[in-house]
Amino acid sequence: MPELPEVESAAVIARRALVGRTLASVVAHHPSQRRSLPARVARRIVGRRVVRVERHGKHQHFVLDDGAVIAVHFRMNGDWEVGRAGDPLARFARITFTASDGVRLSLVDSRALCTAAYHAPGAPPVLALGPEPDDLTTAWLGGVLARRRGPIKPVLLDQRVVAGLGNIYVAEALWRARVHPAREARALGDVQLRALVRGIKAAIADGFARQGRSRDGSRAHPFKVYDREGRPCARCGTPVARVTQSGRSTYYCPGCQRTA
DNA sequence: TTACGCCTGGAG
DNA sequence: CTCCAGGCGTAA
Incomplete structure (x- = not known):
């Protein structure tokens, strides 16, 4: 959930x-x-x-x-x-x-x-969270990614970078942005950066859209790549791949998420 | 950065 | 039975 x-x-x-x-x-x-x-x-x-x-x-x-x-x-x-x-x-x-x-x-x-x-009163929880997806800007994301080494996917799971993303929506966002999950975070160009910000917002918006009609338990899998290993990519038909990154499954399309 | 513990259920 | 699971804090 x-x-x-x-x-x-x-x-x-x-x-x-x-x-x-x-x-x-x-x-x-x-x-x-x-x-x-x-x-x-x-x-x-x-x-x-x-x-x-x-x-x-x-x-x-x-x-x-x-x-x-x-x-x-x-x-x-x-x-x-x-x-x-x-x-x-x-x-x-x-x-x-x-x-x-x-x-x-x-x-x-x-x-x-x-x-x-x-x-207790006067001692509220201290949260280390980045912006909510709605408030995410390319300036912020670019600034953060420039200081990160390693692949983009685990970075997006870090709640200090963007608040609220998890394993599903990170995969969905990267697919929308056509960014390979193993791509070096700080190597993302401006175009990819903007696509990624759009992809994050769109993936989350899609999740919200699904919430209203999810209680009738109709369709199992409204996701583009998450948990779709081996099934054709909705965009290019290439079978969706699954790899492990920092111990967790990452789903992506090897056809349209290239440049690792 | 990776690995493991926290818990338990479900799928294969 | 073994493996996997949408998260995260802490330890190595």
Whole structure:
């Protein structure tokens, strides 16, 4: 699930569920989450009203009326499920926030890698994030890439470069820009740089467009190259290739993403 | 820069 | 059974 577009639509769900409501209970159901959100901390949250839900890159911040922040990160596959107090709990519910009027928001995450940390009033989380894709400029990206050695793909996964990109959207953005994932980051020319900025914005916009109609679970694979190894490139028909870069799969088209 | 741990499920 | 998974912090 969760890269920027997915986290944004999740944040909308959380916002609708909790903003303006007072938390009546907060429970971490899995030891892994209890480490970062122990019962004593959860008790401190109870009685507070949620005034705002912010998204920064892939992070979600529940801002409470005393200025405290609950920082949630889905990691690999977290998602929100909205229900009512007393409803049967989802099998992989890891944390539940129940409001005083009975609305319940559950963080569902089979792998239990999600994190939720409490930040006391006056000590907000410090995030090291680059610009959101919407605010990305060629000047910024060019400046950052000029100081990087190594292939472009892992650089784009660095949240300090651009906030919110993950393995899927980086592959999609590079495909749109026709840039080879192994291309030396600082060797990108102006034309490729501009194409890459456009590609990032377009890939993310495409993700957003998909969010609205993704709940009906129709089409499996709306991606251009991600998870399409061996299938023909939509642009040139060349079979999509998969390589490993810094331990993770990268999908690309060897036909139209050339110059490594 | 790479490798591993964190966790668990699903696919082959 | 083995391998893979949309992330990320820390260690080597």
